[in-house]
Amino acid sequence: MSELLTIDSIHVSYGNIKALKDVSMHVDQGDIVCLIGANGAGKSTLLKAIVGLEPLVEGNISLDGEVIATTQMSGSSRHIKLFRRSGAAGTSSLRTDQIAGLGVALVPEGRRVFADMSVEENLDMGAFLVRDEQLIAKKKEEMYDFFPILGSRRKQKTRSLSGGEQQMMAIARALMSSPRLLLLDEPGLGLAPLIVADIFDKIRIINQEENVTVFLVEQNARMALKASNHGYVMENGRIVLSDKSEKLLADEKVRAAYLGE
Ligand SMILES: Nc1ncnc2c1ncn2[C@@H]1O[C@H](COP(=O)(O)OP(=O)(O)O)[C@@H](O)[C@H]1O
Ligand SMILES: [Mg+2]
Numbered sequence: 642m643s644e645l646l647t648i649d650s651i652h653v654s655y656g657n658i659k660a661l662k663d664v665s666m667h668v669d670q671g672d673i674v675c676l677i678g679a680n681g682a683g684k685s686t687l688l689k690a691i692v693g694l695e696p697l698v699e700g701n702i703s704l705d706g707e708v709i710a711t712t713q714m715s716g717s718s719r720h721i722k723l724f725r726r727s728g729a730a731g732t733s734s735l736r737t738d739q740i741a742g743l744g745v746a747l748v749p750e751g752r753r754v755f756a757d758m759s760v761e762e763n764l765d766m767g768a769f770l771v772r773d774e775q776l777i778a779k780k781k782e783e784m785y786d787f788f789p790i791l792g793s794r795r796k797q798k799t800r801s802l803s804g805g806e807q808q809m810m811a812i813a814r815a816l817m818s819s820p821r822l823l824l825l826d827e828p829g830l831g832l833a834p835l836i837v838a839d840i841f842d843k844i845r846i847i848n849q850e851e852n853v854t855v856f857l858v859e860q861n862a863r864m865a866l867k868a869s870n871h872g873y874v875m876e877n878g879r880i881v882l883s884d885k886s887e888k889l890l891a892d893e894k895v896r897a898a899y900l901g902e
Contacts, residue, residue: 643669643670643705643706644667644668644669644670644703644705644706645668645669645670645704645705645821645822645854646667646668646691646702646703646704646822646854646856647667647701647702647703647704647706648664648665648666648667648687648691648700648702649665649700649701649702649703650663650664650665650699650700650701651663651664651665651687651690651697651699651700651701651702652664652697652698652699652700653683653686653687653690653695653696653697653698654698659878660683660686660695660878661683661686661687661690661878662877662878662879663699663700663879664683664687664700664875664878664879664880665880666873666880666883668822668854668856669854669871670854671848671852671854672854672855672870672871673844673845673848673854673855673857673868673869673870673871674855674856674857674869674870674871674872674873675856675857675858675859675865675866675868675869675871675872675873675886676856676857676858676859676872676873676874676875677858677859677860677862677865677866677872677873677874677875677889677899678860678874678875678876679860679876680860682875682876682877682878683875683877683878684826684827684858684875685750685826685827685858686878687858687875688747688749688824688826688856688858690702690710691740691745691747691824691856692737692740692741692745692747692824693709693710693734693735693736693737693739693740694737696710696732696734697710697711697712697732697734698712698732699712700712701713702734704740704743704744704745704822707720708720709734709735709740709743710732710733710734710735711732711733711734712732712733720735720739723735723736723739738770741770741818741820742770744818744819744820744821744822745820745821745822745824746767746815746816746818746820746822746823746824747815747824747825747826748808748811748812748814748815748823748824748825748826748828749811749826750826750827750830751827751830752807752808752810752811753811754799754807754810754811754814755799756798756799756800757798757799757800758798758799759795759796759797759798759799760791760794760795760796760797760799760802760810761781761795761796763799763810763814764780764781764784764791764810764813764814764817765777765781765817766814767813767814767815767816767817767818768780768817768818769818770818771817771818771819777817780816780817780819781795781817784813784816784817787813787843787846788809788810788812788813788843790802790806790809791806791809791810791813794806803836804831804832804836805832805833805836805839805840808828808832808836808840809840809843811828812825812828812840812843812844812847816847816851816853820853821853821854822853822854822855822856823844823847823853823854823855823856824856824858825844825855825856825857825858826858827858827859827860827861828840828841828844828857828859829841829859829861829864830860830861837861837864838864841864841867841868844857844868845868855869857869862895862899862900863890863899863900866886866887866889866890866895867886867890869886870885870886871883871884871885871886872884872885872886872889874889874895874899882894882895
């Protein structure tokens with residue numbers, strides 16, 4: 642399998658706080674990969690770095706083997722002429738909208754839906770890079786078929802939806818741009834176990850039937866490891882374990898620290 646996302650020895654800081662320390666990992670094309678870790682481990686920071694929302698202090702991030710963020714301007718990336726410089730360390734990276742244009746969609750932590758907009762308007766926001774109106778209409782119908790609850794509520798204000806329904810809508814919004822890589826930041830956060838199971842089922846179907854590569858970040862280690870093929874464990878900004886998800890589910894240290902056993 643070829644690597645779709647490659648994280649190569651990245652460091653990210655918030656002032657004096659070193660949030661990510663020498664993080665390396667990858668996501669193969671077509672795979673579902675999860676990253677588990679406690680609150681504050683650095684999971685969201687990694688996703689923000691991938692979509693260009695946090696500058697790197699060191700390291701490289703590549704998509705399909707092409708650098709999209711780096712601190713070393715070697716001149717090897719196809720995207721280099723598009724890079725903007727940011728951060729004290731002089732990171733060069735694509736802008737968030739350019740990364741979205743390469744097929745990367747993030748469902749942020751806490752969903753970040755537009756509560757006063759209707760379901761349909763939220764989905765329209767997800768298609769901001771799509772110019773073809775017919776394609777937008779077709780994608781919306783696909784989303785209403787895939788998430789029937791959204792179809793029956795399309796004109797309703799998003800704030801009237803339950804937490805689980807809002808999470809479904811946030812995922813549908815991300816899918817409106819037909820991404821190759823879907824990044825999910827704690828899709829199960831604050832939701833009842835049955836709803837979480839439902840959401841993870843949908844994620845598996847999106848991966849298998851729509852051929853979308855998935856990188857999933859979760860505190861809910863059991864659900865994330867069951868849903869994924871490969872897993873990484875993050876502690877205090879470092880990757881401390883990486884293995885097939887089924888191996889991690891059976892690992893004694895993982896069971897004690899993350900599965901409450
Ligand atoms: N905007 C920020 N400013 C300062 N510190 C931050 C900011 N965002 C996150 N942090 C800190 O960085 C560390 C990693 O946070 P985060 O990536 O949100 O972890 P996780 O998503 O695993 O809970 C934590 O110590 C957190 O307090
Ligand atoms: Mg987080």
